[in-house]
Amino acid sequence: MQTTDQLETLLAGLNDPQREAVTYGEGPLLILAGAGSGKTRVLTHRIAYLVATGAAQAGEILAITFTNKAAAEMRERAELLVGRRVRAMWVMTFHAACARILRAHADRLGYTRQFTIYDQADSRRLIKRCMEAANVDPKRFTPAAIHSQISDAKNRMRDAEAYAQMVGSYFEQTVANVYTGYERELHRANAMDFDDLLGRTVNVIELFPEVRSAYQDTFRQILVDEYQDTNPVQYRLLELLSGERRNLTVVGDPDQSVYGFRGADITNILSFEEQFPDAAVIRLEQNYRSTQTILDAANAVIANNRGRKEKQLWTELGEGDPIHVRELDDEHAEARFVVGEIQRLVDAGASLSEVAVFYRTNAQSRVLEDTLVRAEVAYQVVGGTRFYERAEVKDAIAYLTLLVNPQDAGSFSRIVNSPRRGIGVTSVARILGYANTLGASVWEVAAEPASVPGLGAAAIKAVGRFMETMVALRERATSGEASVAPLLGAVLDQTGYLEALRAERTIEAQGRIENLEELVNVASEYDATEGEERSLSAFLQQLSLVADADTREDDKGVVTLMTLHNAKGLEYPIVFMIGCEDGIFPHSRAIEEGALEEERRLCYVGITRAQRDLYMTCARQRTVFGAHGYAVPSRFLGEIPDSLTDRGEQQARGRAGFRERLTSWPASGPAATAETGGQSLRVGRARANPEPPAFALGEDVSDSKFGEGTVIGLEPGGIVVVRFRRDGSERKLLSQYAHLSRR
DNA sequence: TATAAGGGATTTTTT
DNA sequence: ATCCCTTATA
Numbered sequence A: 001m002q003t004t005d006q007l008e009t010l011l012a013g014l015n016d017p018q019r020e021a022v023t024y025g026e027g028p029l030l031i032l033a034g035a036g037s038g039k040t041r042v043l044t045h046r047i048a049y050l051v052a053t054g055a056a057q058a059g060e061i062l063a064i065t066f067t068n069k070a071a072a073e074m075r076e077r078a079e080l081l082v083g084r085r086v087r088a089m090w091v092m093t094f095h096a097a098c099a100r101i102l103r104a105h106a107d108r109l110g111y112t113r114q115f116t117i118y119d120q121a122d123s124r125r126l127i128k129r130c131m132e133a134a135n136v137d138p139k140r141f142t143p144a145a146i147h148s149q150i151s152d153a154k155n156r157m158r159d160a161e162a163y164a165q166m167v168g169s170y171f172e173q174t175v176a177n178v179y180t181g182y183e184r185e186l187h188r189a190n191a192m193d194f195d196d197l198l199g200r201t202v203n204v205i206e207l208f209p210e211v212r213s214a215y216q217d218t219f220r221q222i223l224v225d226e227y228q229d230t231n232p233v234q235y236r237l238l239e240l241l242s243g244e245r246r247n248l249t250v251v252g253d254p255d256q257s258v259y260g261f262r263g264a265d266i267t268n269i270l271s272f273e274e275q276f277p278d279a280a281v282i283r284l285e286q287n288y289r290s291t292q293t294i295l296d297a298a299n300a301v302i303a304n305n306r307g308r309k310e311k312q313l314w315t316e317l318g319e320g321d322p323i324h325v326r327e328l329d330d331e332h333a334e335a336r337f338v339v340g341e342i343q344r345l346v347d348a349g350a351s352l353s354e355v356a357v358f359y360r361t362n363a364q365s366r367v368l369e370d371t372l373v374r375a376e377v378a379y380q381v382v383g384g385t386r387f388y389e390r391a392e393v394k395d396a397i398a399y400l401t402l403l404v405n406p407q408d409a410g411s412f413s414r415i416v417n418s419p420r421r422g423i424g425v426t427s428v429a430r431i432l433g434y435a436n437t438l439g440a441s442v443w444e445v446a447a448e449p450a451s452v453p454g455l456g457a458a459a460i461k462a463v464g465r466f467m468e469t470m471v472a473l474r475e476r477a478t479s480g481e482a483s484v485a486p487l488l489g490a491v492l493d494q495t496g497y498l499e500a501l502r503a504e505r506t507i508e509a510q511g512r513i514e515n516l517e518e519l520v521n522v523a524s525e526y527d528a529t530e531g532e533e534r535s536l537s538a539f540l541q542q543l544s545l546v547a548d549a550d551t552r553e554d555d556k557g558v559v560t561l562m563t564l565h566n567a568k569g570l571e572y573p574i575v576f577m578i579g580c581e582d583g584i585f586p587h588s589r590a591i592e593e594g595a596l597e598e599e600r601r602l603c604y605v606g607i608t609r610a611q612r613d614l615y616m617t618c619a620r621q622r623t624v625f626g627a628h629g630y631a632v633p634s635r636f637l638g639e640i641p642d643s644l645t646d647r648g649e650q651q652a653r654g655r656a657g658f659r660e661r662l663t664s665w666p667a668s669g670p671a672a673t674a675e676t677g678g679q680s681l682r683v684g685r686a687r688a689n690p691e692p693p694a695f696a697l698g699e700d701v702s703d704s705k706f707g708e709g710t711v712i713g714l715e716p717g718g719i720v721v722v723r724f725r726r727d728g729s730e731r732k733l734l735s736q737y738a739h740l741s742r743r
Numbered sequence B: 001t002a003t004a005a006g007g008g009a010t011t012t013t014t015t
Numbered sequence C: 001a002t003c004c005c006t007t008a009t010a
Helices: A004-009 A016-023 A039-052 A068-087 A094-109 A120-133 A143-155 A159-164 A169-187 A193-209 A208-219 A232-242 A292-302 A331-347 A363-374 A391-404 A409-415 A425-436 A444-445 A455-476 A484-494 A499-504 A505-529 A536-544 A590-593 A596-607 A645-653 A658-665
Strands: A029-033 A061-065 A090-093 A116-118 A192-195 A220-226 A248-252 A280-284 A322-326 A355-359 A380-381 A559-563 A572-575 A610-619 A623-625 A625-628 A700-703 A707-715 A717-724 A729-734 A740-742
Touching: A004 A039, A016 A039, A016 A280, A029 A039, A039 A061, A039 A068, A039 A220, A039 A248, A061 A068, A061 A094, A061 A322, A068 A090, A090 A094, A094 A208, A094 A232, A094 A536, A116 A120, A116 A193, A116 A536, A116 A658, A120 A143, A120 A169, A120 A192, A143 A159, A143 A169, A143 A193, A143 A232, A143 A409, A159 A169, A169 A192, A192 A193, A193 A208, A193 A232, A208 A232, A220 A232, A232 A248, A248 A331, A292 A596, A292 A707, A322 A331, A322 A645, A331 A355, A331 A363, A331 A572, A331 A610, A355 A363, A355 A740, A363 A380, A363 A559, A391 A409, A391 A455, A391 A484, A391 A499, A391 A505, A391 A536, A409 A425, A409 A444, A425 A444, A425 A455, A444 A455, A484 A499, A484 A505, A484 A536, A499 A505, A505 A536, A572 A596, A590 A596
Parallel strands: A029 A248, A029 A280, A061 A090, A061 A220, A116 A192, A220 A248, A322 A610, A355 A559, A355 A572, A380 A559, A572 A610
Antiparallel strands: A623 A625, A700 A707, A700 A740, A707 A717, A717 A729
């Protein structure tokens, strides 16, 4: 118990509802936190308050988020309030908490504690295999469609058996068949997918009363962030963990529920009061982020949704500037407008890092990127291919995974012929099939390749050599020596993986090598961390739950580009929302499926990211999938009152296109100056400095691997494009690494 | 068994 | 337009 002074310090600077939320006593609590209303602040202060008043020990707090980034932020900010006691708290994602619980109890469900976690791509590969096994026509149903159906079933706690009970169409019957096989194969591989982490945790808690009561005792206080994004399993999990005590604090904003398409159930937050009739509800409506104009626009748009929990955001920050709405000719003009405007703002003193551009679909970034590159404005794209999704990184991880989980057929088939060892798909299928027949693990079967029926002599030899290497590596991995980085180095080396990449000597291969070096760095960092049990399998589990090496940098002085979905939780002084056209945003598929309200919430999310300046643009014509089309401004634009925008002003001038032309970027010429009155261009970080080319265009060259060829292109960064005579191939080589010589 | 040409799809994605 | 995957071929 702390002194009153200390408690007062905790509460200082909080507004009334925030203070009420922080100090609320026992029982369920729903905090409806509007955008920018300080919900993380409330959560962390509540955590500190609970500890300070003795309502819970640090070790009795479970604070759940959806992303690692949010968990890290919460942990940091809680540490500022409670100090090192934060170490005892469970501040982590749903999946990480479940993985931790399962590492202790998965054996009760027939898994080992080294179980592998399959990410979406792993799952999809397995689904595909199961579809083949069940003779499903891949033309008729895609693995993605089937996986999403299975995932949806898992989110609703329907196992394969329950699903099969209620099929109503041929598609569902097909899914049921694949689902059954998929579950069997997952379990055989001692693997769980992301959905299983949640579902199996629920299973273990439901099935074993002693496990249940242990965790119910441990977690005296449970707090959940972004509650509007929870799905039915997560609800069940919270219900089980909070137990009789029901000290459950959930924070969220139903208007920011934008993940319904992946199973999030907005009714969790909308019906919280029915599910917990004694719940207190606190609304945080004061916004500390945006101007009143921006908030009014957001309020106006979201008001068109039905069945909401009413909420009116307000601020003391003042009215601010009107929202800039622009209609441009096409996506190129739109991009030029955005870039020109960014340059104008920068000239007026803004920093590029204050600017973000949001779009509905990733494909929209391309035109914008081209325009930014031409204008030499530095930018970063958030999302896209992530570090741990790169093939070489996944390969390296699969090698390690197979070493700790020799049952993992997925990892085995991923790397057995990577690098090429002359073990093709047929041979792999024979090995997997034989393992299936025997009910043995892939490892055991591969260790005796000669006994696999139908395996050719060459394949037997190749598999034998592969397994020789793997057995040696496994001995090393299980010898009790805990350092991961040296082991990873040995894997990359002894399996010939690095050698094969080096032999390619292409710019792409060089990039892959660098990625692998980065992975070794990640491993070294892991090796150096203190506390907790460090082991290869713990490392791998940690990796599998960190999808992104979080590439976004806030202070790099670059413009940030991302999808609206990725924008959730962020804020920028200046925001551009591009492609505000019906069919793009709201997306045509969403319109077809009647998912307009979720699109509108996405619009609400986008608008409320802006602190000071908000631009919304649309194009009259746009090329989609290579086809020209005319576009209509987004219905969401129409939902914003004209009085909040500069549309009237634009019309009053009677020359809507005039200003655009003034600030637009000339269609060509990288060094062109914007026609904005002769200001000098602010140029961002140069993207690549061309080195003096070692080779000249048209020069005849010779490469030790590809033979003779001709230089047909030179690109910045010392990249030489060569067409080789032998096979007519065009390859990009990095002159610095390539074994290239003049003839 | 490994590489080249055709065909079809194509939203968003915290883990 | 583009990417990915299947199919055809050396």
